[in-house]
Amino acid sequence: MVVLAIIALFLGIICGNLVFPEQITNYLSGVSDYILYLLMFCVGISVGMNKMVFQKIKEYHFKIFIIPIGIIIGSIIGGACSVLILDIPLNECIAVASGLGWYSLTGILLSNLGGATLGTIGFLSNLMREIISFMIIPYIAKRFNKFTAIAPAAATSEDTTLYIIMKSTSEEVVIMAIFNGVICSAMVPILIKIFYPMFL
């Protein structure tokens, strides 16, 4: 998926820069709103189909929510701190950080809300989060504890980074990682929609 996403982005840039006339570019951005709705509908179906997650809530009670809550709070604080370094408004920094590693959706949503530049920052930043997570999860599991190993992965802990989490921790943590990924993924569009219009 990472390769496909990067190829699609590059092809798009080339077509937008050299191939497509302005009418096609405008038409595409109009159509993309409808494609986005269709995508969100399908994402909703995927989240709803994950029934195992709802059983686990009963088993672990509220404790299972601690990791996703911690990740969301930590990411928002980190995003807010970025405003001290970057020349980007606070709401945009937090909205990018709210992507929680789900680069494709964040890029699309932010592009829809704040234009192509913000969309691209959202895409690149969250793609980097996934790649960096791959590299640091084994170290985090050793240096901190096995639960913290899920923290950098955020929304990707249910799919792309699950294998490396499994390798670095235990089965119990894998279940938590899947749960965390589902919760974080479901929260990404909600957080972006909440934080983008804030502090304006």
Add this chain to the structure above:
Amino acid sequence: MAIIIVMSIGFLIGYFIFPKKWKGKNDRIQILLTTLLIFSMGVSLGSRENFLKDIIGMGWESLVLCVLPIIGSIIVVYGLSIVAFKNKKH
């Protein structure tokens, strides 16, 4: 708001009536739609006048907006996990 409503409708359909055997099809549709949308994002990015100059700045901004949220998440989750999973720490 409309996006959240559409997603919630999908959620209810996924939870109650969506057949399990169509899971693969749903995944493939998502990949196709995502690829289309990323392509479209690339098009609107590439059609900007100062595109090449902008992309260098974006790389640095993206890195900062990636590293700080990772550090924030690690600190908060580590703190909370020590309190919540006291007995299970290895």
